[in-house]
Amino acid sequence: MAVSSLFVRNLPVSATNERLEEVFSELGPLKKCFVVKEKGTDRCRGFGYVAFSMEEDSRKALKETIKYDGRKLSVTAAKKKAYDKKKEESTVKLKNKNKKARLIIRNLSFKCSEEDLQQVFSKFGTVLEVNVPLKPDGKKRGFAFVQFKNILEAGKALSATNMKEIKGRQVAVDWAVAKDKFVSTVKASPGNSPDSLVPNLLPRMSRQIVKERMKRRGMTLKRKMKQTLITVMLDLMMMTTKMKMKAMTAAKMMVRNQFHWLLPSHYVSVFMNLLLRSPLKGHPPKKNPQPSDVREGKTIFIRNLSFDTEEETLEEALLKFGELKYIRIVLHPDTEHSKGCAFAQFKTKEAAERCIAASLDESENGGLRVDGRKLNVVLAVSREDAAKLKEKKVKTHTGTRNLYLAREGLIRAGTKAAEGVPAADMAKRERFEELKRLKLRDINVFVSKTRLCVHNLPKSVDTKQLRVLCLKAAGGGRDARVVECRIMYDRKPQGKKVMGRSLGFAFVQFQEHEHALAALRYLNNNPSVFGPNKRPIVEFSLEDSTKLKIKEMRRGLTCVLQHHSKQAQQEKQQKLHKPAPDPEETDIKQFSGFRTTAEVEEVELPDGKKRKKVLHLPSHRGPKIRYQHALPHPRCTLPKKRLRNKDEDKFDNLVEQYKKKILGDSGKAKVSKMLKKKKWFCS
Structure with a gap:
C-alpha cells in the first residue's frame, strides 16, 4: 500500500x-x-x-x-507488503519441489530423441519435460533428463527402466542431482584430480582401443587404473561403517553393470574382505549423540507427511502453536527423498502439547493438515524406547465399521458348539449369516457395539421378561443398563387383541459394549434359557449410518418443534389467564374496611421533645358520598332526521290536496281499503 x-x-x-x-x-x-x-x-x-x-x-x-x-x-x-520477495521465494520453492521428481538417463543412444523418451516414460506417469543436452556443435551428449509430475511416478519409472534397453542400448537411470551440488561433491572427493571418468563406452569396446584414444593425455590406462584402485581403496579404508556399506553397494553395482571390465571382480572381492574386517585401531566409529530434549517433551514426531512437503511449508503450519527451534524432514539415505515423516522441536512444552491436542481432532475437517494430508503427531521418544515400542507393537485397530464383531457368536456346522443344536436352528443360523454378508457389502452398514439382535424367541416372551433376562445375562450389576428392549410384533392384531403376534425376534440395546458382549456370550445358543429345542440366536445388530443420520435429524427437528409449541402455549395461557389475586388481600379489600398500621415515626414537638406519631380519629362520619355517582346520566342521542328535498315536499303536499278534493273526508278510508286488497299478482 x-x-x-x-x-x-x-x-x-x-x-x-x-x-x-x-x-x-x-x-x-x-x-x-x-x-x-x-x-x-x-x-x-x-x-x-x-x-x-x-x-x-x-x-x-x-x-x-x-x-x-x-x-x-x-x-x-x-x-x-513485500510482494516481490514472497513471489520470488514461492517460485524458488516450486522450482526446487519440481526438481525432486527428476531422473537422469545415462548411456543413452545418440539415435534416441526426446519423443522416444516421452513415449517410453509416459507409461509410468505424467512427464512434464524431457531434455536431451547437446554439445556446442549440435551433437547429443549421451544422457538426458526426464521430469515427472511427482516423486511416486518418478520412482516407479526408475525401478522399471534402470538397466533396460532403449533404442537397442542399455541405459542407467538414477535420480538427478542439482548441478551445483554435483560439482561441489566432485571437487570435494579426494584423489579427484588424477582420475577421469570416460562415459558412453560401447559394451564390446576393448581396453586397447580405449588406451589408444587416451594416449593424447600422456598417461596409460593401466597406470591410470592402478591409481584409481589405490585411491578407491584408501577412501574405503578411511570411511565409517555407514559409509562403507554405501561403498560396498556402489562397488557391487560397478561389477554388475556393462562397464565391469574397468574394475575387475577380483579387485572388488579384495575390497570387500578389507571392509568386512573390524575397524582400524584408534578410529572407533562415532556415535550420534542422543538429543537432550527427548525427555523434556518439547520434540514431536510427525507422520503421514506428503513426499512433496517442504520444511518451510511445515513450519508455517506449526508456528501457530508456538515458536520453533528446528524442523527436520527425515530423508532416505540413498535417494535423499522424504520418507514421509519429520521431527520438530518447540521452545516450550506447552506449545508441543497444543500441537498434539490439535492433531487429535477426529472431525471431518479437523486435525492438523498440510498439503491436503492429515498429520499424525506424537511426542518423540529415544531410539531405545522406539525399538521397544516396535517390538511390543500390536495391531489393535478395529476399523470404523466394527466388522470383527460380525463373527461374534458364529456357530458353524461340525464344530463342538454345534453339537446338540436342532437342524432347524442351524438352518436359521446359516440363513442369517448369509443375509449378514449381503448387507455388509454396503459401506454404509456397520456393526453396532451396544445393540443386540435376538432371534428364535418364543411367542410367549414379552418385553418385560426379555429385559430382565438380558440384565441377568449381562451380570446383573448396578452398572448394567438396558437402554432399549423392543420385541417386534405383527402390525395386524388378531381378534380383539391390542397387539399382534410376536415375530420371534427382538432388539436389545445396552449402554456399554462390555455388558452387550457379556449378554451375547451368555444367551447365544444357551439350552437352559428357553429349552434345548429353542435356543436363542444372538448377534450384534447391523445399522445403516445414513438411516441413523436421518433419524437423528428427525429427532432434533421434533425437539425444536415441541419446544416452540410449548413456548407458544405458555404465552397463550399467560395472555388468556391473568394471575388470580391473593384471597387474603381480596377479603381485606371487600370486607375488612379501613386498615390501620402501627406508626413508628417520631414527631418533633415545639418544645424540642419527640414523641411517636399518633393517628387521629376520622374527621368525617356517616355514609360515604361519592360525587361521581351523583352526576346525571348521559342522555341518549336520537338519530337525526334525514334531510329532505324541498321539491319532494312540494310534490307531496300537492298530491294530498288533490286527494282531499277528489275523495273528500272518506277518501282516506277508501284508500286504506284499496291498499289492503290483494294485488293482481298475489291472487
Missing part, C-alpha cells in the same frame, strides 16, 4: 465499508476504504484499511482521536 494508507483496528463486528468511509471522509478525500471480513460471511474481523488521496490527511488522521459509533479506533500507518 502507499504511504497515505492507514491500518484501522478495534472495529466492531457489524462494521461496513460505507460506514467506515463516512467516518474517515470527514478528514479528507479518500482513495480507498474497506473493512476485512471473515471468509464467506459479512462479519468484520475487527480491522480495515483506509487510503487518503493526500498524505497530509493521513497524518492528520494519525494524530486525531477517531470514533466509530462511540468506539475508539486504533489508527496506525499501514505496512507495505
